[in-house]
Amino acid sequence: MPSGKKKNLSEYDVAAVPSGKGMKIGIVVSEWNNTITDVLAEGAVETLRKYGVREEDILVEHVPGSFELTLGARWMAEYSDVDGVICLGCVIQGETPHFTYICQGVTQGITQLNIKYNIPFIFGVLTTSNMQQALDRAGGKHGNKGVEAAVTVLKMIGLKRSLI
Numbered sequence: 800m801p802s803g804k805k806k807n808l809s810e811y812d813v814a815a816v817p818s819g820k821g822m823k824i825g826i827v828v829s830e831w832n833n834t835i836t837d838v839l840a841e842g843a844v845e846t847l848r849k850y851g852v853r854e855e856d857i858l859v860e861h862v863p864g865s866f867e868l869t870l871g872a873r874w875m876a877e878y879s880d881v882d883g884v885i886c887l888g889c890v891i892q893g894e895t896p897h898f899t900y901i902c903q904g905v906t907q908g909i910t911q912l913n914i915k916y917n918i919p920f921i922f923g924v925l926t927t928s929n930m931q932q933a934l935d936r937a938g939g940k941h942g943n944k945g946v947e948a949a950v951t952v953l954k955m956i957g958l959k960r961s962l963i
């Protein structure tokens with residue numbers, strides 16, 4: 800890729816993605832900015848299906864906002880036997896006075912979950928300056944961050960399985 804060209808978020812090496820057969824994946828989706836997060840969720844579900852995760856092994860749950868993603872993901876880990884959890888949200892700076900607090904809260908929260916539990920929790924939260932930047936990353940010119948999150952969870956579960 801020429802230097803300076805922006806990487807499309809959904810570009811990935813298809814051959815490097817492990818099969819999702821036998822995996823159970825949780826997806827927690829923020830309702831806030833749902834025109835964006837619904838597209839992220841669709842991209843994630845489609846990608847998991849493409850790599851062989853069965854429909855019944857994809858659990859999708861919604862939480863009110865990105866700040867609630869951490870607890871929703873924790874409950875998913877504790878009350879269902881998922882192999883990994885994808886967290887999807889969208890926080891837009893121009894429209895959110897407490898942008899920084901929400902972003903810091905969910906970033907630290909998801910980091911803590913990765914440390915506490917022995918499964919991957921994937922950060923699929925768009926933190927953009929405006930709605931256009933979010934649209935560009937939810938099926939627009941920069942791909943779909945939900946696809947990238949699904950590829951990431953498959954790779955992390957694959958890594959774990961290769962080590963144990």
Ligand code: DLZ
Pocket residue numbers: 829831832863864865866867888889890891894895896897901
């Ligand atoms: C309150 C709020 C605001 C102003 N903006 C956003 C946003 O851009 N994206 C998002 O996911 N959530 C937002 N929220 C809701 C908070 O995440 C959270 O749901 C509430 O503060 C209640 O805890």
